[in-house]
Amino acid sequence: MTPASVLRGIGSHLPARAVSNDELARQLDTSDEWIRSRTGIGQRFVVEPGECTSDLAVHAGRAALRHAGLFQVDAVVLATSTPDFSCPATAPAVAARLGLAGAAAFDVGAVCTGFVYALAVAHGLIAGSVARSVLVIGADCFSTITDPADRTTRAIFGDGAGAVVLTAGEQDEPGALLGFELGSDGSREELIQVPGGGSRQRCGALAADASPYFAMQGKAVFMQAVLGMAKSSQAVLDQLGWRPEQVDHLVAHQANLRILSATAEQLGLPPERLVCNIARVGNTVAASVPLALHDAERAGRIRPGERVLLTAFGGGLTWGAAALRWPELPLSPSDSPA
């Protein structure tokens, strides 16, 4: 029998420093009112000098392992677009710092869809009996790649990490990942991008002064994100025979409050089923889905047996969805600033 991948623990971590909209408004031509009305964001957390993605990933990973009661896993899969280095991947160093000597460890790059992609990859490792336990982490510090003078990206993105532990189990066990849908469209790679710094620039195909900063075409991305998340979510619902009204919690990538509302509307889901923490943490890219999931779990919002639908959309372009019924877990301890 093919092993299922079962959620056993969850954790997250935010950097200590919160940056409010008012603080941003003192540095850039923006306002709390403009940011909130267009994005729903009230603040975001940013790394301090000397703090980077591996640090956030280690904290979140440690919290998830503790929650699962595990000291060793077979694999560490880290979703990030802000690795510590362009080479090697960040996951092996994270695994080493967590005392997970010898575990397979690699990064997954799908920007904001990264965590959903990483879950699917982890599921594949377990289903294929390559691993019996996997630590899946989504971690990003976009404050290190956004232009300090760009009032849009500076307002939207925050830093953070979230993690879950999956182990082999039974298909009908609560916590088993039940369905996946992943997709991409590389013909729109320019919509969400850091142009410079890669081999496309170094080989001469891009100008030597191509921007080293992250850029996004917000209006075009808005519609693609809503349609991509709605379509992949519906595909998972169809796989599982779930009607939209049966979904107890929709944990979508926290890109923008208006994108979240529009996605729920496209799916025919009542807005109260949406899990939202974007006001507090902003868009944390690959950390977004596990951070929102962990916030909902810690608040006691998700009850055992409830249907949880995860979905995300990101650079690539990429999109994906996954679903599970929530397991019975002890409430995880709080690790992060409120």
Added chain:
Amino acid sequence: MPTEELITTLLQDKFGVPSPDIAPDRTFDQLGIDSLIIVELALVLRKQLGVPLEDDELYPELTVQQAADLLDDKVAA
């Protein structure tokens, strides 16, 4: 419901544009609709009318009537 009326109803009920302000010859820009609201409107219209609509097909300089005519052409196609 005529498409122009559908757009007017959505602008009032969903996006809070005051009813007296809305007229077929007023542009989205004149109605104070920002570019993100235009995309949100396009998403709802896509779903309700069952037609494809790209993110740049509705834009601030379009009037309510022009938007309705564009959508009617798509429904008829």
